[in-house]
Structure formats: structure tokens, C-alpha cells
Amino acid sequence: MNMKVPTTFNEMFMFNGAVMGFGQSAWMNIILDQFDDIVMNVANSYRLQEECDVCSLVMAKYRGTINLSEFKAVMLASLRSLVPKDWDGNHEVAWGWLWENVERMLKNLMGKLQIQEKAVERLIMSLTEDSANYLRREVFKRFFALAPAGQDYFKQSTTRLYWIADKIVEMTIEMYREPR
Numbered sequence: 001m002n003m004k005v006p007t008t009f010n011e012m013f014m015f016n017g018a019v020m021g022f023g024q025s026a027w028m029n030i031i032l033d034q035f036d037d038i039v040m041n042v043a044n045s046y047r048l049q050e051e052c053d054v055c056s057l058v059m060a061k062y063r064g065t066i067n068l069s070e071f072k073a074v075m076l077a078s079l080r081s082l083v084p085k086d087w088d089g090n091h092e093v094a095w096g097w098l099w100e101n102v103e104r105m106l107k108n109l110m111g112k113l114q115i116q117e118k119a120v121e122r123l124i125m126s127l128t129e130d131s132a133n134y135l136r137r138e139v140f141k142r143f144f145a146l147a148p149a150g151q152d153y154f155k156q157s158t159t160r161l162y163w164i165a166d167k168i169v170e171m172t173i174e175m176y177r178e179p180r
Contacts (some may be wrong), residue, residue: 007082009078009079013075030055031055031106035075048105050066052105057179073129079095120173
């Protein structure tokens with residue numbers, strides 16, 4: 001029998017997840033798919049929050065029980081297995097800290113995204129033509145206030161800017177429906 005030893009974090013995570021009895025926890029794959037981006041942005045709290053928001057959007061579509069502490073257990077076991085000679089208490093504390101922050105951000109959104117999705121849909125569907133035009137104007141008014149250089153790139157007609165604003169609204173709704 002020729003058994004391949006896991007050499008990457010994802011491979012080791014899948015192996016340890018199966019050994020630890022979490023092989024059927026499909027939700028872990030959602031976090032695992034986003035985990036590299038989460039780790040790479042740990043030093044930028046705003047970007048870390050964005051990565052957790054994306055992960056939360058995808059997890060909101062999962063039907064089943066999610067126990068985030070299980071991910072931590074498999075994560076730590078996998079990291080320990082990949083760097084056994086270098087692993088020490090400092091690594092344990094640092095990775096534990098990362099996961100505690102990620103878990104807090106994910107838990108903060110659990111159960112809320114479905115409500116937000118429905119609220120956004122109701123808002124969009126309730127817009128009159130006048131209120132839709134106001135929203136379109138405000139999108140660009142605020143965008144240009146935040147990023148004045150954007151005016152150099154958006155020299156289109158009002159009709160074109162309204163079309164772009166409508167696409168932004170469509171993408172916002174789509175983000176909730178199909179986050180990936």
C-alpha cells in the first residue's frame with residue numbers, strides 16, 4: 001500500500017479532520033477555502049474582517065450544525081504535525097489568538113446574514129423611481145467624496161452612472177445569494 005503523507009496545511013487539515021472524527025463536517029471546507037486569505041491578512045484588521053465577512057456569507061448558506069471550536073482543534077493539530085520540531089508554546093498562543101479573533105468575527109455574523117439579505121431585498125424592491133434615482137445619485141456623490149480621483153475615471157453621462165449604480169445594487173443582492 002502506497003500512502004501519501006500530507007505535506008500542505010490543507011492536506012494535513014483534511015487528514016487530521018478525518019482522524020479526529022470531523023471528516024463529515026463539510027462546513028470546515030468553507031473556512032479552509034478562505035483560511036489562507038484570513039492568515040495572510042492577520043496584520044490588517046479591516047482586511048481580516050472582510051475575509052471573515054466573506055467566509056460568513058458562504059457559511060450562511062450551509063445547512064447544518066457549525067461548531068467553530070472543532071476547526072481550532074483540527075487547525076492546531078495540523079500545524080503541530082507540519083512543524084513538529086519548531087512548534088512551541090509561542091506558536092500555540094499566536095495561532096490560538098488568531099483563531100479566537102476569527103471565531104469572534106464569524107460568530108458575530110452567524111444568523112444575521114439571512115436577515116440582512118431579506119432586508120436588502122425588501123429595500124430594493126420597495127424603491128420608487130424617485131427614491132431609486134436618489135440612491136443612484138448618492139452612490140456617486142459619496143464615492144467621489146471618499147475618492148475624488150474617481151471623477152477622472154467616471155466622465156460618463158448620468159444615464160451611464162445610473163446604470164453602474166444599478167449594477168452595484170444587483171451585485172450587492174447577488175453577494176448575499178451566491179457569495180462565491
